[in-house]
Amino acid sequence: MFKNFEFKHKVIGICGANGIGKTNILDAIWYLCFTKSYFTAIDGRIAYTPNQGFRIDGKCSINNQAVNAVAILRETGKKEFSVNNDLYTRLSSHIGKMPAVMVAPDDVIIITGGSEERRKMIDTLICQIDETYMQQLMAYNKILLQRNALLKQFSETGFTDNALLHIINTQLITAGSYVYKLRKDFLPAYLERINKHYQQISGSNEQLELSYDTPLDVFNSKSEQDAFELLFAQNHSRDLAMQRTNGGIHKDDIKFLLDGMPFKQIASQGQRKSLLFAIRLTEYELLQEYKGFAPVLLLDDVFEKLDEQRMANLLLDVCVKKQGQVFITDTHKGRLEAHLQNVGCDYEIIELV
Amino acid sequence: MNYSSTLLENAVNELAKLPGIGRKTALRLALHLLKEKKEAVHLFSNTIAEMREQIQFCSVCNNVSDTQVCNICASSVRKKSIVCVVENIRDVMAIEATQQFSGLFHVLGGLISPLDGVGPDQLFIESLVERVKTGTIEELIFALNPNIQGDTTLFYIQKKIESFPVKITSLARGISFGGELEYADEFTLAKSIQNRISIERQKNNY
Numbered sequence: 001m002f003k004n005f006e007f008k009h010k011v012i013g014i015c016g017a018n019g020i021g022k023t024n025i026l027d028a029i030w031y032l033c034f035t036k037s038y039f040t041a042i043d044g045r046i047a048y049t050p051n052q053g054f055r056i057d058g059k060c061s062i063n064n065q066a067v068n069a070v071a072i073l074r075e076t077g078k079k080e081f082s083v084n085n086d087l088y089t090r091l092s093s094h095i096g097k098m099p100a101v102m103v104a105p106d107d108v109i110i111i112t113g114g115s116e117e118r119r120k121m122i123d124t125l126i127c128q129i130d131e132t133y134m135q136q137l138m139a140y141n142k143i144l145l146q147r148n149a150l151l152k153q154f155s156e157t158g159f160t161d162n163a164l165l166h167i168i169n170t171q172l173i174t175a176g177s178y179v180y181k182l183r184k185d186f187l188p189a190y191l192e193r194i195n196k197h198y199q200q201i202s203g204s205n206e207q208l209e210l211s212y213d214t215p216l217d218v219f220n221s222k223s224e225q226d227a228f229e230l231l232f233a234q235n236h237s238r239d240l241a242m243q244r245t246n247g248g249i250h251k252d253d254i255k256f257l258l259d260g261m262p263f264k265q266i267a268s269q270g271q272r273k274s275l276l277f278a279i280r281l282t283e284y285e286l287l288q289e290y291k292g293f294a295p296v297l298l299l300d301d302v303f304e305k306l307d308e309q310r311m312a313n314l315l316l317d318v319c320v321k322k323q324g325q326v327f328i329t330d331t332h333k334g335r336l337e338a339h340l341q342n343v344g345c346d347y348e349i350i351e352l353v
Numbered sequence: 354m355n356y357s358s359t360l361l362e363n364a365v366n367e368l369a370k371l372p373g374i375g376r377k378t379a380l381r382l383a384l385h386l387l388k389e390k391k392e393a394v395h396l397f398s399n400t401i402a403e404m405r406e407q408i409q410f411c412s413v414c415n416n417v418s419d420t421q422v423c424n425i426c427a428s429s430v431r432k433k434s435i436v437c438v439v440e441n442i443r444d445v446m447a448i449e450a451t452q453q454f455s456g457l458f459h460v461l462g463g464l465i466s467p468l469d470g471v472g473p474d475q476l477f478i479e480s481l482v483e484r485v486k487t488g489t490i491e492e493l494i495f496a497l498n499p500n501i502q503g504d505t506t507l508f509y510i511q512k513k514i515e516s517f518p519v520k521i522t523s524l525a526r527g528i529s530f531g532g533e534l535e536y537a538d539e540f541t542l543a544k545s546i547q548n549r550i551s552i553e554r555q556k557n558n559y
Contacts, residue, residue: 135540142501145468146467146502149468149470150472163512163513164472164473166512168467171508
């Protein structure tokens with residue numbers, strides 16, 4: 001069951017009833033940008049049942065260069081990905097070539113969920129901008145596993161090999177201080193911009209504070225390495241007792257405060273959604289600055305929970321001021337069309353039946 | 354699968370324990386042995402039993418050997434002042450095959466990896482420290498895998514022997530010989546640029 005679509009305008013509104021496949025179109029575009037689905041890690045799940053494979057074939061233009069990306073999942077489970085008939089051997093080398101930003105309803109987990117979600121958010125972005133960051137982060141995670149296994153071993157055998165622990169600490173510090181330094185340099189400006197976007201969307205004077213929260217900052221050390229050394233020294237006996245590493249960049253978080261209170265406790269659904277938008281729009285801008293061209297923006301079901309004023313502010317920003325193509329899904333054709341007409345952008349509506 | 358003989362089944366079970374051998378291949382090997390003359394199979398099983406029974410690990414470097422000290426360590430022409438530290442016996446063979454190394458070896462028997470339950474005690478690190486203590490070694494060449502566990506092991510040993518006057522080196526990392534630049538991964542290429550070598554040295558490399 002193949003379907004063909006042509007997206008000629010700057011803003012594409014996609015509407016239709018529940019379960020008709022609106023989000024599917026967004027996910028297909030995301031797949032071509034990131035070689036995987038936004039919603040699931042298992043490729044077979046996005047195939048049209050009862051089929052076991054699929055083919056997504058997309059043509060677009062990046063900086064006036066024609067690009068034809070094709071993703072194929074064979075029935076055997078084999079995945080093929082090619083750009084302009086050039087088959088990739090390593091899928092990861094495609095990431096970053098076709099930048100895209102998605103806003104989906106479930107993403108509020110970034111705001112309401114655990115700190116892991118927020119680290120994932122900043123890591124995904126910085127990894128696209130700095131490749132060494134990705135390597136150091138991967139190394140850090142591997143060494144962290146070794147360190148925790150070692151701490152377990154100490155408690156099982158009743159013998160603490162401080163020399164070996166010191167060596168593993170040194171390795172962890174080497175990788176960790178790179179990540180720490182980059183987060184420290186990168187995050188303040190990033191968070192500042194998120195705040196600016198939030199004020200724009202909300203159109204009010206809500207006092208939002210965002211800050212990078214890391215156990216390493218309390219030491220106020222001259223170098224990142226020193227901070228790590230001090231943190232490990234401070235946690236030494238606690239680490240041994242609890243058999244895991246209590247401090248490090250794997251405990252970093254981003255704190256959101258609204259009027260001085262934790263954002264996730266007092267913010268309404270709409271305010272959460274506004275913050276989510278602010279985060280995604282900032283990612284969009286940074287990617288655009290770094291890549292030199294605008295990413296694709298995919299907005300899934302964004303009309304829910306936002307009031308008229310916020311929606312109008314937002315649409316004006318993404319549909320008129322931003323240069324890239326925008327895809328918006330909604331269940332109500334009338335509402336979508338009215339909004340797009342209101343901001344006066346170049347749009348088309350695709351109705352799925 | 355149903356076997357008409359439990360003897361055959363036992364043989365298949367044993368063969369299937371070998372690495373890389375599945376049950377079908379095990380059956381094929383067993384049937385092959387059945388077709389062979391009895392003496393030939395005797396020789397085969399004896400050879401294997403003898404290997405396990407009589408082989409020794411060199412008391413100096415932990416390499417496999419027929420004698421208490423292996424022929425590399427016992428050789429009078431090899432330089433006793435340079436020792437190449439490797440993970441396992443296969444690495445010794447790989448380096449010997451280059452015919453470029455005339456020093457001695459030290460086989461660690463693995464790499465430090467707490468995740469896999471391997472600590473320094475399970476490896477032949479103490480015996481290496483003892484060798485260094487004797488003072489005959491001038492240089493240790495670490496030929497360990499370029500990964501996190503390899504580095505942990507290297508740093509750990511280095512720490513243990515830092516008070517002794519020994520030069521410590523490790524294998525060069527970079528573009529493989531006969532490789533093409535565009536196919537080298539960026540990390541390797543970056544390392545190669547950082548650790549570039551002078552053309553004079555390159556000329557002598559052939």
